[in-house]
Amino acid sequence: MNKELVRDLFEYREDNLWWRVRPCNRVDMSKPAGCVKADGYRDIMVKGKHYFGHRLIWLYIYGKFPDNTIDHINGDTLDNRIENLRDVTHQENHKNQRKPRTNKSGHMGVYWHIRKEKWQANIRVDGAKKHLGSFNVLEDAVAARQAASIKYGYHENHGRDTL
Numbered sequence: 001m002n003k004e005l006v007r008d009l010f011e012y013r014e015d016n017l018w019w020r021v022r023p024c025n026r027v028d029m030s031k032p033a034g035c036v037k038a039d040g041y042r043d044i045m046v047k048g049k050h051y052f053g054h055r056l057i058w059l060y061i062y063g064k065f066p067d068n069t070i071d072h073i074n075g076d077t078l079d080n081r082i083e084n085l086r087d088v089t090h091q092e093n094h095k096n097q098r099k100p101r102t103n104k105s106g107h108m109g110v111y112w113h114i115r116k117e118k119w120q121a122n123i124r125v126d127g128a129k130k131h132l133g134s135f136n137v138l139e140d141a142v143a144a145r146q147a148a149s150i151k152y153g154y155h156e157n158h159g160r161d162t163l
Contacts, residue, residue: 003063071092073155099160105138108158
């Protein structure tokens with residue numbers, strides 16, 4: 001896949017790729033190319049190979065695939081506006097994660113430790129988990145995690161649960 005092919009096959013408008021010519025009868029030309037998969041990303045098949053829509057958009061705009069991972073800055077995996085996409089390392093991408101659905105404290109890196117009966121705060125630094133402390137009060141654990149997020153360069157959107 002190269003820039004010329006992606007530009008021949010698609011048009012970039014309304015922050016998505018649209019087929020220029022119907023690739024098969026099943027394709028609905030009134031919708032963006034591809035389909036949304038269970039993981040929340042747009043998947044586009046070209047010549048029997050699957051591509052993430054955001055990676056093809058990067059190729060379309062910049063003429064090459066990203067060097068690393070594409071991060072959706074606002075956390076919305078379907079918001080493929082070029083200004084919402086950035087080429088970052090895997091570690092940088094993890095510094096802009098949304099809050100997991102399984103999070104019970106309401107705050108990234110903060111959880112209730114049942115045995116200690118205290119709030120724990122943790123953060124990942126260079127791939128390793130770093131313990132920030134045990135706290136009697138939730139707000140203290142949250143404050144420790146927020147300070148560490150700033151110290152270690154986490155994105156301001158890290159831990160957001162809504163778009």
